[in-house]
Amino acid sequence: MSLRDTIRIMIVDDMSVSRALITQSLEEIGITKYQTENDAKAALGKIVAAPVHLVLCDMNMPGMNGLELLHALRTNKTTARIGFILITGQPTPELLRIGQELGLNNLIRKPFTTATMKASIERVVGPL
Amino acid sequence: MGNPILDTFFEETEELLESLAEGLESMQGAEFDKEIVNSVFRAVHSIKGGAGAFKLNALVSFAHSFETVLDEVRSETLELTPQVMHTLIRSADHLTDLVDAARSGRTMPEDVSAGFLSALEACLGEGKIEAVDAWDNFEFAAVTLDIAPIEEPGEAAPEAEAASGSQAGFTIAFKPHATLYANGHEPALLFAALADLGQMTTTVDLSRLPEWDDLDPTVPHLSWTIALRTDESEIAVQEVFEFVHGLCDLVISPLADPTPPPKVEPVPVVKAAPVAPVAAAPVAAPEPSAPKAEAPTMSDRAAAAVAALKVKADKAEDAEAKAPKATLRVDLDRVDRLINAVGELIINQAMIAQRLQDMTTTRDDDLVMHIEDYRLLARDIQEGVMAIRAQPVKSLFQRMSRIVREAADATGKAAELVTSGEGTEVDKTVVERLADPLTHMIRNAVDHGLENREARAASGKPAMGTIKLSASHRSGSVIITVRDDGAGLNRPKILEIAKRKNLVPADAELSDSEIDQLLFMPGFSTAATVSNLSGRGVGLDVVRNAVTALGGRISIATTPGQGTEFTIMLPLTLAVMDGMVVTVGGQTLVVPITSIIETIRPQPSDLHRIGTDETLLSIRGRMIPVVDVARSLGFPSPDNLAAPLLLLVESESLGECALVVDGVQDQRQVVIKSLESNFGSVPGVSAATVLGDGRIALILDPDAVAGGRTAGMHMPNILSNAGRTAYANV
Incomplete structure (x- = not known):
């Protein structure tokens, strides 16, 4: 059982296209235990109820954005240690700074490829 | 296309463009509302993000500039002047064109995009828009994490326990008596209830299990030791066993040895990052998370609980306020097949009813009643199926406001579109096939209907001309009206043109309504100077043909000096x-x-x-x-x-x-x-x-x-x- 068979990932993105692209990449990598949410608040509820190892989350979403979700996860101690990778098209210095303060694990730039996605995940959780 | 994700992208983009147009519209009228600007920004941003994934570069670069300007508006560093607003709205139009082009695999002429881009740049001043790939060289120092398997609920997983942090907990020794089973209790259910309280490890004691031959199935032999990690109080745990009290041996004691959580080992991956100086700084350990995880205090717990509560409350509020209706995307072919089948059903019903009527020999009242029920049912089904195809005319109307803008720009008139009844639902085919005739009528209304600025000023009308577009249901029909507040039809001129073009005999005496009808004649075009807008030789006759093809009718009413109104009357369904x-x-x-x-x-x-x-x-x-x-x-x-x-x-x-x-x-x-x-x-x-x-x-x-x-x-x-x-x- 390699890590890619056991790792559980939550994908949070309000756009179904992005979700489809992310899940497509994950499947190409060979990760099968993933779930998707289109709303950060709903995702937070799900993660609190049933923890995952890693969250792949879009930055720009209505209601609660990616960093807000990260903050919420980090301040709740049952979820504080969950890995969190932010996916964004605009990694500004400001965003990087806040991300690091909140303990962001990694950042994937849009548009991504399966290779960059895999590399980014591996830098957080180790070889898949 | 063949790429289902790309299809989804275009579908989703269409919705985004709609909300973009809607957002811009409300930005125009009302005061500055940050939420609306945010949603407009997000729409453009999402389109850009999706387009990037499919390498639709023209779309990406334009969306990027558009987004940059919107970002400035959002952060209130750029004032929303009418000029900026105009640029934003026209940019949204152009974005729509780019999406259409991308969908059909065309490319837009460079110079068109360049024009819009420079308009956007003009809003910000030179050089403010960074290249799309400005942040390409960013380097984020990844923070590595130990991944511990997460246990399935109720399953033993000691590592997970360790990973779960430093919760308080209880050790529960549980030994059921025979009476517990006799009363219909089930230990598995109790354990499941315990699992809801936190993470638990269950160890079963099989030591007292006798040899198979000596086994008495009515005497319980098993007992369990449960290590439960939970924030709940002992009372909560006791409540789980409330109903088996006295039916078992139960000892609940605080967990002896809470395993300290392994620390997150931050691996500082420091790289020289030429662009992002922040990332180049040495990465500190994830401070906010680690200390808290080690030493949970009451206040932390309370805060978490409050946060959780707040989230719950928010969620409930959201659900009430803007719960999106669950919808289903269905292949149009399937709906059409269903509609066809329902059509056959109705014919079939009519045939049976007819045959029954012909069988005059035996008259069966029951049968007549059933046939009547059948008829009503068939009608219900038909209405239901039709409702599937029904669409609000909103998207159609939204497109029209763009037509008004373009026509106004081209003619140098000021015009606004006022719509009402956007929620009116019409068959999808009608919505689609109405787009062209309606576009034509709206152009006509701006081009021919509205007077120019001088004439409007002379007759004491506001400079801004109004085109009213409305939809409503009336007795099984859909009524769509296009009304302008222009000068009304110039009947003598219409008659003169018709005579000159030999459409009517030179000596014809026509009533007013007959003169109005001349507008619908093939080959009639009123504008003395053929504008590049509506005078393309396709006249209102094309509009009428399109409406007639939909089983509808079009009529015209005019009041000199006050405007002209076209009314389209359409059947609700085409089936x-x-x-x-x-x-x-x-x-x-x-x-x-x-x-x-x-x-x-x-x-x-x-x-x-x-x-x-x-x-x-x-x-x-x-x-x-x-x-x-x-x-x-x-x-x-x-x-x-x-x-x-x-x-x-x-x-x-x-x-x-x-x-x-x-x-x-x-x-x-x-x-x-x-x-x-x-x-x-x-x-x-x-x-x-x-x-x-x-x-x-x-x-x-x-x-x-x-x-x-x-x-x-x-x-x-x-x-x-x-x-x-x-x-x-x-």
Whole structure:
């Protein structure tokens, strides 16, 4: 059982296209235990109820954005240690700074490829 | 296309563009609302993100500039002047074009995009828009994490326990008595309830299990030790065992040895990052998370609980406020197949009802009742299926505001579009096929309807012209009106043009409404200077044809000095209609019930012969032209004009007129079967249907029948001769 068979990932993105692209990449990598949410608040509820190892989350979403979700996860101690990778098209210095303060694990730039996605995940959780 | 994700992208983009247009519209009117600007920004941002994934570069680079400007507006560093607003709205239009182009695999001309880009840049000043790839060289120092398997609920997983942090907990020793089982309790359910409280590890003690041969199944041999990590109090744990109290040995004690959580090992991956200086700084350990995880305090717990509560409350609020309706995307073919099947069902019902009526020998009341139920059910199903295809006209109306903007820009007039009734639902096909005629009418309204600035100022009207577009339901029809507040129709000029173009004889005397109708004649174009906007040789006749093809009618009303109103009346569905079954010249025809006002059998004294073969009906003090349907369709006409049966119908071209028919058979719902694909467009006949007895009946187009009549009277060259030959061939 390699890590890619056991790792559980939550994908949070309000756009179904992005979700489809992310899940497509994950499947190409060979990760099968993933779930998707289109709303950060709903995702937070799900993660609190049933923890995952890693969250792949879009930055720009209505209601609660990616960093807000990260903050919420980090301040709740049952979820504080969950890995969190932010996916964004605009990694500004400001965003990087806040991300690091909140303990962001990694950042994937849009548009991504399966290779960059895999590399980014591996830098957080180790070889898949 | 073949790429389902790309298809989804375009579908989603369409929705985003809609909300973009909507957002921009409300930004225009109301005060600065940050939430609206945010949603507008997000729409553009999401389109950019998706487009990037599919390497639609033209789209990405334009969306990027657009987004940059919106970002400035959002952060209030850029003031929302009317000029900026105008640029934003036009940019949204251009974005729509780019999406369309991308969808059909075309590329937009560079210079068009360049024009819009420079307009956007002008908003910010030179050089403010960074290149799309400005942040390409960023380097984020990833923070590595130990991944511990997460246990399945109820399953033993010691590592997970460790990873779960430093929760308080209890050790529970549980040994059920025989009475526990006898009372119908089940340890597994108790454990499940415990699992809800936190993470638990269950160890079963099998030591007292006897050899198989000695086993007494009525005596319990098992006991369990449960290590439960939970924030709950002991009372909560005891509550789980409340109902088995006294039926088991139960010892609950605080967890002896809470395993300290392994620390997150931050691996500082420091890289020289040329662009992002922040990332180049040494990465500190994730401070906010680690210390808290190690030493949970009451206040932390409370804060977490409050946060959780807040999230819950927010969620509930959200659900109430803007719970999106669950929808289902279905392949259109499937719906159309269903609609076809329902059409056949209705025909089938009519046939059965007909056969039953013919079986006069035995009359079974029950059967009659069931058939009636069948009819109602079929109608219910049909309405339900039609509702699937129904769409609000909102998206159509939204496109029109763009047309108004473009037309206003091109003509140098100021115009705004006011819409109402956007929620009115119409068949999808109608929405689609109405787009072109409506575009044309809106352009006309701006180009020809509205006066220029000077004329408006002279007549004391506000400089901003208003185009009103509204939709509503009225008695089984959809009414769409386009109204301008311009000068109204210039009838003498219209008549003059028509005469010059030989559309009417030079000596023709036409009533006002007949002059208005001239606008719909092929080859009529009023603008003295042919503008590049609406004077393209396609006139209102094209609009009328499109509307007629949808089974609708168009009419025109004008008040000099106050404006012109076009009204389009459309059937709700294109698949079934209520019709009156009549016989004409031995043929069975169906007349749409929507156009029938009344049926009448007049006294011979009410009929007045005019000239050689014209007849007028005098009714309630008015004279109405009588149209012999049989003759206009080219059927052998029995001369029954002495005591005819008349259908009073309303036609757009002639106002009211009376159709001569031989007899009225029935009034019923008929399924419309288009003839167009097999026979082309047949003037006077809009479609056909299958009657209950299996016969085919043509569906009459009263307007064309009556219109052909006027044509014969005043405009001999339109369709009288050619039309009649066509009827004869039907």
